[in-house]
Amino acid sequence: MGKRILVLGGNGILGRRISRVIAAMPSAECVIGGRGLRNARSPVGANTTVLTMNIQDPASLRQALGGVFAVVNAVGTDQAHDYTVAETCAGMSIHYVDLAEGRAHVEGITRLNRRALQKNCQIVSGASAVPAVSAALVDMLSLEFDRISDIHVSFSPGYMLPGGEATLRTVLNNAGSSFRLKENGRWRYAYGWSESEKVIFPKPVGKRRVYLSDVPDLDLFPPRYGAQTVSFRAGLGLKFFNRGLFLLARMRRWGWIKNLPWWAPGLIAAGRLFRDVGSNVGGMRVLVRGRRHGEELEHTVFLIARDSNGLAISCSPALALIRRWVERGVPDFGAVPCVGLLSWDEIKAEMLDHDIVLVRQ
Numbered sequence: 001m002g003k004r005i006l007v008l009g010g011n012g013i014l015g016r017r018i019s020r021v022i023a024a025m026p027s028a029e030c031v032i033g034g035r036g037l038r039n040a041r042s043p044v045g046a047n048t049t050v051l052t053m054n055i056q057d058p059a060s061l062r063q064a065l066g067g068v069f070a071v072v073n074a075v076g077t078d079q080a081h082d083y084t085v086a087e088t089c090a091g092m093s094i095h096y097v098d099l100a101e102g103r104a105h106v107e108g109i110t111r112l113n114r115r116a117l118q119k120n121c122q123i124v125s126g127a128s129a130v131p132a133v134s135a136a137l138v139d140m141l142s143l144e145f146d147r148i149s150d151i152h153v154s155f156s157p158g159y160m161l162p163g164g165e166a167t168l169r170t171v172l173n174n175a176g177s178s179f180r181l182k183e184n185g186r187w188r189y190a191y192g193w194s195e196s197e198k199v200i201f202p203k204p205v206g207k208r209r210v211y212l213s214d215v216p217d218l219d220l221f222p223p224r225y226g227a228q229t230v231s232f233r234a235g236l237g238l239k240f241f242n243r244g245l246f247l248l249a250r251m252r253r254w255g256w257i258k259n260l261p262w263w264a265p266g267l268i269a270a271g272r273l274f275r276d277v278g279s280n281v282g283g284m285r286v287l288v289r290g291r292r293h294g295e296e297l298e299h300t301v302f303l304i305a306r307d308s309n310g311l312a313i314s315c316s317p318a319l320a321l322i323r324r325w326v327e328r329g330v331p332d333f334g335a336v337p338c339v340g341l342l343s344w345d346e347i348k349a350e351m352l353d354h355d356i357v358l359v360r361q
Contacts, residue, residue, distance in 0.1 A: 006064065007019045007074060033050075058088070069095065072322060090115040090119055098124070111335070113336070122325075138151055138221065141288045146290070150230075150289035153233070154285040154287075155210070156205070157311075172248075175260055177191065178190070178192075181218045182230050183231075193246055194249065196246070201285060201302055204281050237281075281304070281306050284303040302361070303359075306357075321338070
């Protein structure tokens with residue numbers, strides 16, 4: 001019997017992908033946990049079991065964690081600043097990783113560092129496209145520089161609306177909200193889904209319009225790399241929805257819309273009507289500027305995902321961590337954002353079965 005890995009949100013878009021891969025690991029046993037899973041469309045098989053539980057009920061949560069080696073929390077990408085599961089895991093000496101992309105949540109995971117160190121476990125937040133994959137790509141490019149001045153990340157997934165309802169709520173929560181970013185060594189405020197740029201990705205993605213978005217990279221990258229300017233922009237695969245979200249963000253700034261995340265179910269329903277119109281290809285671009293031997297340089301790397309494989313980019317860091325923990329053990333303890341924990345080669349290994357290519361310029 002392999003190490004028990006509990007996947008929360010295993011019936012969601014990202015959770016199903018993660019569960020299938022963990023179930024195929026020879027040294028792991030996949031357990032899918034959540035409410036209302038009796039008729040779940042989860043990959044139940046010889047190496048997978050389903051466990052009905054309620055993560056908001058402390059007794060139910062602790063009972064579900066009995067005998068578990070590690071937890072993958074795929075319940076939404078923002079997590080609403082809720083550390084209930086992570087804190088419980090730390091107290092029970094259980095390793096934990098989530099796919100959160102919310103800036104405050106990912107940075108705030110360090111509040112559990114002392115407990116994780118005392119209990120000899122690793123608690124990791126942000127094992128997703130940002131900041132884990134973007135940081136691994138910057139790490140790869142950083143070898144070309146003596147000093148980094150600018151980091152610009154752009155992400156345009158290969159589907160009309162990003163992931164499931166929880167992910168879309170995160171996007172809508174950021175749209176029109178103010179946040180700070182570092183530019184030319186100074187912090188300034190901007191609004192989510194504003195200040196658009198056109199990015200030309202390699203074929204078959206092509207030209208995409210992307211907008212400023214609030215992600216953990218904006219706080220984590222300046223001290224890590226010494227960059228004076230860090231930006232992140234995101235865009236949708238369908239121009240109609242891209243422009244529509246820009247207008248919704250403006251309406252929120254003007255006070256015409258108070259609760260933009262409330263629109264998530266309606267937008268998902270509308271997205272289904274345009275399923276055959278949107279693009280199924282997407283990509284991530286990481287552009288780094290700096291100096292080497294006194295000369296100014298610029299290097300760019302792209303991840304291009306074809307045939308709806310963009311979600312594999314978001315799943316790969318969590319899977320890489322679980323595979324390392326199961327096969328090679330846990331080398332370090334503590335509670336940290338998923339930056340600098342994984343090499344690009346480890347993340348890339350989780351993408352090999354998907355149509356994702358790396359292009360350097």
